[in-house]
Amino acid sequence: MGDDPARLYRLDGVAHIAGVINDEPQRCIRSMRRQQGMPLDERYVPYLQMARLYHLARLNDRWFRLDEPLVSAFVKRWRPETHIFHIPFGECTLTLQDVAYQLGLAVDGRYVSGCLTEFHLYIEGGRPAWVWFEELLGVVPPPSQVQKFAVNCTWFQETVRRFARAYIMMLLGTQLFADKSGNRIHIRWLPYAARLEEMGSYSWGSAALAWLYWCMCRVANRHVVKLAGPLQLLQSWIFWRFPRFRPAGYDTCSWPLASRWSGYSPSYSEKSPRVQSTRLRIDMLQPRDVSVVPVTFI
Numbered sequence: 001m002g003d004d005p006a007r008l009y010r011l012d013g014v015a016h017i018a019g020v021i022n023d024e025p026q027r028c029i030r031s032m033r034r035q036q037g038m039p040l041d042e043r044y045v046p047y048l049q050m051a052r053l054y055h056l057a058r059l060n061d062r063w064f065r066l067d068e069p070l071v072s073a074f075v076k077r078w079r080p081e082t083h084i085f086h087i088p089f090g091e092c093t094l095t096l097q098d099v100a101y102q103l104g105l106a107v108d109g110r111y112v113s114g115c116l117t118e119f120h121l122y123i124e125g126g127r128p129a130w131v132w133f134e135e136l137l138g139v140v141p142p143p144s145q146v147q148k149f150a151v152n153c154t155w156f157q158e159t160v161r162r163f164a165r166a167y168i169m170m171l172l173g174t175q176l177f178a179d180k181s182g183n184r185i186h187i188r189w190l191p192y193a194a195r196l197e198e199m200g201s202y203s204w205g206s207a208a209l210a211w212l213y214w215c216m217c218r219v220a221n222r223h224v225v226k227l228a229g230p231l232q233l234l235q236s237w238i239f240w241r242f243p244r245f246r247p248a249g250y251d252t253c254s255w256p257l258a259s260r261w262s263g264y265s266p267s268y269s270e271k272s273p274r275v276q277s278t279r280l281r282i283d284m285l286q287p288r289d290v291s292v293v294p295v296t297f298i
Contacts, residue, residue, distance in 0.1 A: 028275045029071065052199065055103065056105060065265045075219055102237055102256055109203045136193060153185060156170050208230045216229070236257055239261060242285070244285070
């Protein structure tokens with residue numbers, strides 16, 4: 001760090017929230033939640049199992065609310081340069097094992113790439129993106145439902161009853177790779193939805209973990225207050241690894257582990273005081289407060 005202590009809170013020229021935590025003690029991030037709570041149609045199950053996204057679809061069946069004060073307190077301790085939470089007694093982070101255990105996602109196989117940036121370059125045969133969209137889903141959304149290459153969630157909800165591909169695109173766009181648009185699904189997932197039989201060969205878990213890391217690095221900036229990404233993974237990991245923060249009444253273990261907290265709804269009646277009290281509780285954590293229960297895969 002040299003002779004300048006202030007550099008501790010400067011990351012790539014951006015002010016880390018930890019550097020001004022005393023000036024903004026009540027700062028609470030806001031989540032961008034797009035989980036739709038859509039009932040799972042049994043006709044989609046074979047396709048979801050083929051794509052190795054069935055457990056994720058089961059999680060989408062029930063709505064969950066993010067405990068924003070709790071997550072805000074952890075974000076304060078997130079270091080973007082190492083992707084690690086700095087806890088008073090040491091360091092910890094989410095791993096691929098956590099992704100597999102919390103969400104039931106595959107963490108081996110081919111890496112997810114290509115469609116995330118300039119996806120139109122990967123369209124088969126050089127066809128325009130919307131032409132391929134119509135071939136796969138049977139219809140093109142009306143202009144009122146489209147903004148550039150993003151489609152409103154409401155359109156997908158109306159279509160999901162007829163097309164398993166639309167359901168999978170909803171899962172990817174809301175559960176794993178949610179962004180801050182809040183109400184649209186990007187059609188960048190077409191190259192994957194087009195080949196359902198190959199979707200199961202991709203490491204969706206590692207891609208989701210990388211996206212969560214990136215989102216937390218962004219919100220560690222004091223000027224960013226909205227957090228996107230697979231937030232169900234983050235909250236479930238906190239509950240599992242830090243039993244002190246678990247809500248009462250959720251003692252039954254289920255698979256994937258994130259389903260254990262279905263229906264959890266934190267109270268925000270006293271949000272600001274709770275932000276400060278949660279940070280204080282993290283500051284007082286001891287090694288005995290962390291769960292290191294090994295995970296056994298069958």
